[in-house]
């Protein structure tokens with residue numbers, strides 16, 4: 001029997017359909033193994049050795065795989081064709097061979113970019129080894145992210161600066177904060193426009209003032225109303241005779257956009273369908289796994305020869321020869337890292353375009369379909385006419401522009417949207433020749449102000465990251481959702497990103513103490529290094545050493561910084577954001593200086609004369625501190641928790657209780673969060689002498705509450721998410737977080753597993 005292992009159950013289902021008898025296709029359900037989430041899992045002293053563990057909840061999947069493996073002669077590792085997919089295949093191979101389950105079995109790595117019968121069979125006929133370079137690139141990536149997370153996060157918790165600082169998302173937050181600072185520092189500049197409504201043989205059209213008194217008029221030339229009045233009086237009113245003094249005609253062309261990459265798909269789905277990056281990617285994944293589109297994580301824009309032929313056939317059949325270019329349109333992939341991806345995102349079949357789809361999948365599939373068809377169609381053609389119209393007194397020249405689409409070309413099928421609707425609408429001009437008389441029937445003037453740069457949307461931020469060389473097709477969606485989930489940014493009704501106070505605080509801090517880390521060039525260089533490793537141009541250890549040196553220096557340097565210095569830095573960085581003018585940083589109660597204060601509940605503004613003066617104000621009225629509370633209350637409480645030693649905490653008809661299988665004892669005072677094995681034992685034994693557990697605050701890594709229990713069986717202890725640590729006295733929150741997060745796997749757990 002042949003066993004194929006893929007990531008997802010729906011992909012398994014699609015492939016099993018193609019392969020028939022003699023094959024079993026099962027899913028690993030994503031990654032199965034990850035670094036042990038505690039300090040020291042990447043050993044920087046010993047060549048960055050990494051300690052792995054089966055991810056919680058994945059034991060079942062491993063068991064399923066090992067059971068099936070016993071009956072198999074050949075094993076095909078067919079996870080997705082990119083860095084993460086290669087890593088999954090490597091982890092599986094490592095787990096299975098360390099269990100000594102692969103003796104007398106052939107193991108193959110197969111990869112395909114589309115899940116069609118042909119592609120799958122072709123891959124099986126051409127298996128390969130696991131790509132060590134790609135795996136190395138994954139290992140470097142994982143180690144970097146781990147080292148930064150575990151290096152910086154404790155520094156942040158310790159001083160209430162934030163929840164975590166990731167390698168790439170910190171740069172994304174910085175971009176959002178930097179844009180906000182640009183907007184706040186922006187000084188609008190006044191300017192005016194003067195237009196003429198012209199009439200030629202009863203057809204009216206608009207033209208813009210281009211020259212006045214022999215001088216060129218640009219966008220910013222007319223600075224105020226006085227200048228407008230001067231211009232208008234010199235041109236004369238009401239009806240003015242004018243003449244066409246110059247005409248230029250030319251034909252212009254527009255070509256279709258390249259087929260979709262991950263980045264452009266996310267951008268267009270955001271503009272046209274208002275999808276978030278995450279929604280786009282999960283929808284695309286479903287289409288891919290159903291065999292309808294090619295792999296959705298790619299930065300390539302090229303198409304296979306087969307696909308091009310099918311598209312051309314479809315175009316000529318459906319739209320006619322005029323819409324078919326003589327030779328196929330070719331799109332060159334810009335990415336240097338061709339190994340990660342081979343083709344653009346496109347439909348797998350072009351024989352019919354009415355797939356049985358609905359909802360998001362239908363919308364996204366149609367978008368991909370149209371874009372792909374359009375990319376192999378002819379240019380759109382426009383007639384463009386510009387006319388210079390001079391007033392009879394020769395004081396002013398107006399400029400009129402007309403554009404007419406004369407052949408649709410690809411625009412018959414698809415037009416790409418832009419972020420900043422600068423697209424000139426089609427405007428028609430009447431037929432004109434040099435010397436023709438024109439009547440100016442009205443002069444229009446309008447006041448304008450220059451606009452600050454626009455806040456980023458998901459689409460424009462993904463575009464920016466791609467331009468800067470930060471992030472990769474596999475990470476854009478995660479970056480977007482992480483910065484929102486960590487509450488560093490929030491989105492308004494137009495889906496534009498605003499930094500939260502948390503985003504401001506962390507950016508102020510990282511900007512000074514981890515400047516290199518949030519530097520866009522440094523991050524782009526790191527991503528290039530990862531590409532180099534995956535292309536075999538750089539050694540894994542060299543890459544890690546290159547990176548770890550400066551990062552370790554930054555972490556060490558930041559550890560000893562005084563909190564007052566950090567507060568000063570944040571106050572300086574945020575001053576203009578907090579206080580529009582110097583007056584507003586005075587305390588309204590005592591006249592003292594106001595500034596940033598950090599608390600475990602977030603940053604706020606307080607008075608320098610605290611505790612004598614207790615004036616405080618919120619950072620901004622946009623803040624919605626109750627958001628997390630709300631979402632947590634909605635979370636359903638687990639109703640059956642295994643506490644270990646055969647004892648469980650359950651929620652029954654009459655409320656919470658504990659049971660050892662024989663005896664049930666009511667535990668009404670407790671919740672799933674506060675119950676521990678210790679308490680359950682005492683309740684069951686009938687001796688209740690406990691003081692109530694006391695809330696200490698949240699553990700930012702798990703988002704679980706930490707409780708202090710003054711009277712445990714072995715003395716006082718703290719507990720969070722079923723991790724207990726003995727303490728001699730009640731710790732403060734920071735200490736408690738450190739203790740919980742650095743707890744090594746306990747002997748008790750080990751004992752339990754053996755049972």
Ligand SMILES: [Zn+2]
Pocket residue numbers: 587588589590591592607608609613614615
């Ligand atoms: Zn005060």
